[in-house]
Amino acid sequence: MAPPPEPPVHGRTPPDPMVPCVARVRRRRRDAPQVWTLDLEVDGGDGTKNFPFAPGQFNMLTVFGVGEVPISLSGDPAKPGCLVHTVRAVGAVSDALARLGPGDPVGLRGPFGAGWPMTEAAGRDVVIVAGGLGLAPLRPALYQLFAGRARYGKIVLLYGARSPDDILFRREIESWRRRLDIEIEVTVDHASSVWHGHVGVVTTLISRADFDPLHAIALVCGPEVMMRFAITALRHSGLDDQSIYLSMERNMKCAIGFCGHCQFGPVFVCRDGPVFRHDRVQSLLALKEI
Amino acid sequence: MEGLERIVKEHPFFAGLEEGFLNLVCGCAKNVRFEAGQYLFHEGEPADQFYLIRHGRIALELTAPGRGAIIFQTLTEGEIVGVSWVIPPYRWTYDARALDLLRAIAIDAACLRQKCEADHDLGYEMMKRFLPILVQRLQATRLQILDVYGAPA
Numbered sequence: 001m002a003p004p005p006e007p008p009v010h011g012r013t014p015p016d017p018m019v020p021c022v023a024r025v026r027r028r029r030r031d032a033p034q035v036w037t038l039d040l041e042v043d044g045g046d047g048t049k050n051f052p053f054a055p056g057q058f059n060m061l062t063v064f065g066v067g068e069v070p071i072s073l074s075g076d077p078a079k080p081g082c083l084v085h086t087v088r089a090v091g092a093v094s095d096a097l098a099r100l101g102p103g104d105p106v107g108l109r110g111p112f113g114a115g116w117p118m119t120e121a122a123g124r125d126v127v128i129v130a131g132g133l134g135l136a137p138l139r140p141a142l143y144q145l146f147a148g149r150a151r152y153g154k155i156v157l158l159y160g161a162r163s164p165d166d167i168l169f170r171r172e173i174e175s176w177r178r179r180l181d182i183e184i185e186v187t188v189d190h191a192s193s194v195w196h197g198h199v200g201v202v203t204t205l206i207s208r209a210d211f212d213p214l215h216a217i218a219l220v221c222g223p224e225v226m227m228r229f230a231i232t233a234l235r236h237s238g239l240d241d242q243s244i245y246l247s248m249e250r251n252m253k254c255a256i257g258f259c260g261h262c263q264f265g266p267v268f269v270c271r272d273g274p275v276f277r278h279d280r281v282q283s284l285l286a287l288k289e290i
Numbered sequence: 291m292e293g294l295e296r297i298v299k300e301h302p303f304f305a306g307l308e309e310g311f312l313n314l315v316c317g318c319a320k321n322v323r324f325e326a327g328q329y330l331f332h333e334g335e336p337a338d339q340f341y342l343i344r345h346g347r348i349a350l351e352l353t354a355p356g357r358g359a360i361i362f363q364t365l366t367e368g369e370i371v372g373v374s375w376v377i378p379p380y381r382w383t384y385d386a387r388a389l390d391l392l393r394a395i396a397i398d399a400a401c402l403r404q405k406c407e408a409d410h411d412l413g414y415e416m417m418k419r420f421l422p423i424l425v426q427r428l429q430a431t432r433l434q435i436l437d438v439y440g441a442p443a
C-alpha cells in the first residue's frame with residue numbers, strides 16, 4: 001500500500017478549530033507496556049512554537065491516513081513550546097500514534113475543554129487520586145502545584161497502577177518523592193515478592209492519607225469504575241461533592257460542541273468537560289449508557 | 291498487662307471498645323515481634339491467632355505454580371491481619387510475610403471465640419468490627435478482579 005500523502009503545512013492552529021495544524025514528533029519514549037509519550041512541536045508558522053494550555057485540557061491528534069483521537073496534554077504548562085502527550089495503544093489510531101517517530105507529522109487541533117480547577121485549589125489541601133493512565137492528564141496539574149507550592153496546603157498524590165511494570169513516569173515519581181513537602185503513595189493491584197511498596201487498590205490509600213477534608217479539594221482521574229470507588233472513599237473521608245473533580249472520557253468527533261458525539265446527558269464532555277465537578281455529573285455516573 | 295491494655299485500646303480496630311469487653315479481649319492478647327522476611331503464617335495452617343499491627347508492614351501472598359509468590363495486598367500500622375479465625379474451618383487461605391520489622395498484638399482466636407460464644411454481646415461487638423473490614427476487602431477484590439487498568443478487550 002502506498003504511504004498516505006504528506007499533508008500541507010499550516011503552521012499553528014488556524015482560526016478554524018476544525019482544521020488541524022501540523023506538529024512534528026520531536027521525541028518518543030516508552031513509559032509502560034503499550035504506553036508511549038510523544039513530545040510534539042508545532043511547525044513554526046507565525047514564528048513561535050508556543051502552544052499555551054491549561055492542566056486537564058486535551059488535543060485532537062490525527063495520524064494522517066488513519067484517523068483522529070482526543071489525547072490529553074501531559075506535559076508542563078510552563079513549557080508551552082513542547083507539547084507532551086502520553087498515548088496508550090488500544091486501537092487503530094492510538095496504535096498508529098504510538099508508533100510515530102522523530103520527525104513524523106501529526107495533525108493537531110486544540111487545546112480543548114475545561115481543565116482542572118487550579119484557581120479553586122489555591123489555599124486548600126489538594127488530594128490527587130490517579131489510576132493507570134489517569135496520571136497523564138493530572139501531571140500538568142502537579143507541575144503547576146509544585147511551581148506554586150506556597151499557594152496550596154498539603155499536596156497528596158495517591159497513584160494506583162496494575163503492577164510495578166505499569167507505573168507511569170516512574171523516575172519522575174521517585175524524584176517527586178524526595179521532596180519533603182508532598183505526600184506520595186503508590187500502590188499496585190498485584191506484584192511479585194520482590195516489590196517492597198504497597199499492594200492493594202488505590203482507594204485503600206485514601207483513608208490513610210493526611211489531609212483536612214473540610215479544606216481539601218480532590219482531583220480524580222482514571223478508569224470510570226475506579227473513579228466511582230475513589231469518590232465513595234473520598235466522601236467517606238469527609239469531602240463533599242462540590243470539592244471533588246473528575247475527568248470524564250467519551251468518544252469525540254468535533255471537540256467543539258457541534259456534533260453531539262460526546263454528549264453525556266445534558267452536558268458535552270468536549271466543551272463542558274472533560275473535567276467536571278462531581279455534583280454536576282453525579283447522577284449520570286452510575287448509568288451504563290446515556 | 292496495663293501496657294498491653296493501653297496498646298489494644300489505642301489500636302484503631304478496637305477504638306471505643308467498652309472497658310468490660312476490653313478486659314475480655316486482653317485476656318487473649320500478647321505482644322509479638324517478627325523480623326523482616328519472617329512468615330506470620332502459611333496457607334492451610336490453623337488460623338489460631340489474628341494480629342493487630344502496631345509497627346511495620348505485612349504482605350499477603352498467594353503462590354501460583356510457575357509464577358511464584360504473588361502479593362495481592364499489603365497491610366500496615368493500625369490495620370488487622372487475618373479474618374479466617376472467625377469462619378470455620380479456621381484455616382489460613384494465604385501466606386503472610388513481614389516486610390519490615392513488625393510489632394503486633396496477637397489475639398488467641400480459640401480463646402476469643404470461646405468468650406464470644408459465652409457472651410453474645412461481645413460476639414456481636416466483634417462482628418460489627420470485622421464485617422466492615424470484610425466488606426471493604428471484598429470491594430477491593432472486586433476492583434482487582436475487574437482489572438480496570440488492563441488493556442481494553
Ligand SMILES: Cc1cc2nc3c(=O)[nH]c(=O)nc-3n(C[C@H](O)[C@H](O)[C@H](O)COP(=O)(O)OP(=O)(O)OC[C@H]3O[C@@H](n4cnc5c(N)ncnc54)[C@H](O)[C@@H]3O)c2cc1C
Pocket residue numbers: 058067069070071072073085086087088089090091092093094095133136137248249250251252274442443
Ligand atoms: C478527553 C479525552 C482525553 C483522553 N486522553 C487520553 C490520553 O491522554 N492518552 C490516551 O492514550 N488516551 C486518551 N484518551 C482515550 C483515547 O482517545 C482513546 O483511547 C482513543 O480514542 C481510541 O481510539 P483508537 O482508534 O485507537 O481505538 P478504537 O478502535 O476506537 O478502540 C479500540 C479499543 O479501545 C477501547 N477504547 C476506546 N476509547 C477508549 C478510552 N477512552 N478508554 C479506554 N478504552 C477505550 C474501545 O472500546 C476498543 O475496545 C482520551 C479520551 C478523551 C475523551
Ligand code: FES
Pocket residue numbers: 251252253254255256257258259260261262263268269270271
Ligand atoms: S465531540 Fe462533538 S460535541 Fe463533543
